[in-house]
Amino acid sequence: MxxxxxxxxxxxxxxxxxxxxxxxxxxxxxxxxxxxxxxxxxxxxxxxxxxxxxxxxxxxxxxxxxxxxxxxxxxxxxxxxxxxxxxxxxxxxxxxxxxxxxxxxxxxxxxxxxxxxxxxxxxxxxxxxxxxxxxxxxxxxxxxxxxxxxxxxxxxxxxxxxxxxxxxxxxxxxxxxxxxxxxxxxxxxxxxxxxxxxxxxxxxxxxxxxxxxxxxxxxxxxxxxxxxxxxxxxxxxxxxxxxxxxxxxxxxxxxxxxxxxxxxxxxxxxxxxxxxxxxxxxxxxxxxxxxxxxxxxxxxxxxxxxxxxxxxxxxxxxxxxxxxxxxxxxxxxxxxxxxxxxxxxxxxxxxxxxxxxxxxxxxAAPGAIPALDLAAFTGAPGGAPRELPADMFRRPEPYAERRPKQVQYPPFPTTTIGSFPQTPAIRRSRLAFKKGRLSQEQYREKMAGEIGLCIGVQEALGLDVLVHGEPERSDMVEYFGLKLGGYHFTEQGWVQSYGSRYVRPPIVTGDISRSGPMTVHEYELAQGLTSKPVKGMLTGPVTILQWSFPRRDATRRQQAEQLALALRDEVADLQAAGCRVDEPALREGLPLKAGRRDEYLRWAVGAFRLATACAMPEVQVVTHLCYSDFADIMPAIEAMDADVLTIENSRSGNEMIAALAGTGYPRDVGPGVYDVHSPVVPTVGWLADRIRSFLEVGLLEGDACRIHVNPDCGLKTRRWEEVLPSLRNMVAAAHLVRAELAAADRLRPRRPTTPYKPHSGAAQRSASCAAPCCAP
CATH class of the missing domain: 3.20.20.210 (TIM Barrel)
Structure with missing residues (x-):
């Protein structure tokens, strides 16, 4: 038997x-x-x-x-x-x-x-x-x-x-x-x-x-x-x-x-x-x-x-x-x-x-358990997504027309991907707020101080495009899920991402909706502390979905489009507040079977475009891709219609950079120049060699003003003792190679770099949110 x-x-x-x-x-x-x-x-x-x-x-x-x-x-x-x-x-x-x-x-x-x-x-x-x-x-x-x-x-x-x-x-x-x-x-x-x-x-x-x-x-x-x-x-x-x-x-x-x-x-x-x-x-x-x-x-x-x-x-x-x-x-x-x-x-x-x-x-007795039709069984959810108007997926102007209206940079502009170290002090404040020992106002004041520190550090280091540092965010997905309807959160639902890096994926329990702005307060605070451009930092719809536990009664496309619509409203609020550089992340859940990839890429790229297409031509949309092989989906990356593509690059030996150069990718690119998952502080010489290599492979035909210099990923898992010298060396390396290009007269004539001016809707610095800038 x-x-x-x-x-x-x-x-x-x-x-x-x-x-x-x-x-x-x-x-x-x-x-x-x-x-x-x-x-x-x-x-x-x-x-x-x-x-x-x-x-x-x-x-x-x-x-x-x-x-x-x-x-x-x-x-x-x-x-x-x-x-x-x-x-x-x-x-x-x-x-x-x-x-x-x-x-x-x-x-x-x-x-x-x-x-x-x-x-x-x-x-x-x-x-x-x-x-x-x-x-x-x-x-x-x-x-x-x-x-x-x-x-x-x-x-x-x-x-x-x-x-x-x-x-x-x-x-x-x-x-x-x-x-x-x-x-x-x-x-x-x-x-x-x-x-x-x-x-x-x-x-x-x-x-x-x-x-x-x-x-x-x-x-x-x-x-x-x-x-x-x-x-x-x-x-x-x-x-x-x-x-x-x-x-x-x-x-x-x-x-x-x-x-x-x-x-x-x-x-x-x-x-x-x-x-x-x-x-x-x-x-x-x-x-x-x-x-x-x-x-x-x-x-x-x-x-x-x-x-x-x-x-x-x-x-x-x-x-x-x-x-x-x-x-x-x-x-x-x-x-x-x-x-x-x-x-x-x-x-x-x-x-x-x-x-x-x-x-x-x-x-069970024979026949007591209802049989399934094995010849038709897949376990896939049913349901068809609603069709949205085609113009909701298109930017108001094509890239070639809108790029001149956006922020203009010096050769090899320097920036980071978003987060700065999540220090013990930040974690203590977050726990105290969660336990009710800090009020909402007190917690915001503490995070304002951390944002001020991050802006001050970046100003002192000489970075060209700044971020607010994300001190208020425990996680790039959890933070948004907590502010969206349709999510459930665990206290101990930890899952290994790699090594000692664990995440706590939220659970999609119903239709996803947004009730109000999620990031505008922090953007306005950070932009009020500097005359340099500050990115509005959003996690993209596919990333949020991939790092969540999805529903079983709805398809991933349906859930991604609900997230995209919520983020679309956030993009609109950020640009109304004066944001001119916006960075949604996109990571992929590319099917293992080639025959299934086209359909996945259609809705995944569509979700990204749905979230960002409302951005005015003057708003520069930056996207970040990391730790995957993207060489075989270059048409989909181009179809995302982002203005700047930042990518993990330091561990992969310029493979993705070579692929971008080989296909003639026309948009700004930010290749990661050092590994944020390593405690090693890269030297100026090593970083300069990395930057020079982007010219050697023919990226953007050597247009250094559109080759951004940044770490591989966010810096939240690193200590300040590692972050400060690494970024200082990164900026110094970019300036070194800039000077070499200028001396060799290799820069093509182009529009002069203009000072960054936030949109007139940008909020002024508020006394109640004031935070001291601090040099490293």
């Missing part, structure tokens, strides 16, 4: 009370040593494993990493850094964060999630020298914690490791050299008596993965020959099904749900309905949402019962993806959420859903 079992394919690595963040930052600050960090990590791991065992999970994936799983697996297979034991930790973290004379490895979004992985760097000379001791030690501890029969090691698969990598190498030959390293691991795991090994291969969801079939077949034939059962886990989307099911492995764990709120869902159930599933393999059905926070309401049981009726095989119930993408435990909320149309479930609750689904299906 067919049975149903349960497993996990990943769990939050942060600890129930963010213990890993505290341990990492204590180690980086020098207040804890390497042994203390490793002990803290071991404690977090054991707590997570035991939590899964208590929930009744039968096979528990031994998920853990000190910083990032892609970096960890690259290290284990023979990276420049050794396995991160105590002695090798400085090298390991240098790869992640950079060190003096050693820039950090590039960082990129992990598929279409909001997690960021460290990009492995490989070349033709990369020769695997495996050392799996860290993973083997984890397996032994896992076996002690939950029992040998339940502890399942998990690793990033060789195809995915190469697919995430950057560098010049032949994929087939390097995969062939990697296979023996993984085979060695499987032999060592077999000696430990593990029941199976999970090998995660999400790269097989990508368009073009059909081309990996022959190499994967050869690789997994070599691994299967070891004799240890292999479970290939393919998450984040549907997969290349036909050849995947032919691989010589014991089990396949597949994602049946896809992206929360996505119009296309997942076609995994349709593949199985059409092609069946091999009797020789166990199906791991990812039917509990690993990326969303809405509780399952019986759909998982209906889906599993339908699979069982079709296949009649042993099945295993799991989440659609690793649970690292959702908060740890809903029970940590002091005030349970009330009034929601649907209950919530975080990682711990989803364990209960996995076990409960298995019990419901096993305990």
């Amino acid at each position: 067919a049975t149903i079992s349960t497993c996990t394919i990943g769990f939050p690595r942060i600890g129930s009370n963010r213990e890993m963040k505290k341990a990492l930052e204590a180690y980086w600050a020098g207040s804890n040593d390497a042994q203390a960090l490793l002990q803290a990590a071991a404690g977090v791991e054991a707590d997570a494993w035991r939590c899964q065992a208590r929930a009744g999970i039968q096979l528990i994936a031994l998920d853990s990493t000190l910083y990032d799983h892609a970096l960890q697996e690259r290290s284990a297979t023979g990276a420049p850094a050794a396995v991160p034991g105590a002695a090798a930790l400085p090298v390991y973290f240098a790869m992640a964060r950079g060190a003096e004379g050693a820039p950090a490895c590039d960082m990129s979004k992990h598929f279409d999630s909001n997690y960021h992985h460290i990009v492995p760097e490989l070349d033709e000379q990369s020769e695997p020298r495996p050392d799996w001791s860290l993973l083997l030690d984890r397996v032994k501890r896992g076996q002690e914690a939950v029992g040998r029969e339940r502890a399942v090691p998990m690793v990033v698969g060789p195809s995915t490791l190469l697919g995430l990598a950057r560098g010049s190498f032949d994929r087939s030959s390097l995969l062939a050299r990697l296979a023996p390293a993984y085979a060695q691991l499987l032999r060592q795991l077999a000696e430990l008596g593990v029941p199976e090994v999970q090998i995660h291969e999400p790269i097989l969801t990508m368009s073009g993965s059909e081309g990996l079939a022959a190499d994967c077949a050869a690789c997994y034939a070599e691994l299967a020959a070891v004799g240890l059962p292999i479970n290939i886990v393919v998450a984040y989307d549907d997969e290349t099904y036909k050849w995947l099911v032919e691989l010589p492995v014991a089990a396949l764990s597949l994602d049946f749900l896809g992206v929360p709120g996505a119009e296309y869902g997942s076609s995994t159930a349709q593949h199985i309905a059409k092609h069946g599933f091999p009797k020789s393999k166990r199906l791991g059905a990812g039917v509990i949402d690993g990326r969303g926070i809405w509780a399952d309401q019986g759909q998982a049981a209906r889906l599993v019962a339908s699979l069982r009726a079709l296949l009649g095989e042993e099945q295993r119930i799991a989440t659609s993806t690793s649970l690292q993408h959702v908060p740890y435990d809903l029970a940590a909320e002091e005030v349970p959420p009330a009034g929601l149309a649907r209950p919530l479930a975080f990682a711990v609750q989803k364990l209960g859903e996995v076990v409960g689904t298995a019990a419901a299906v096993l305990g």
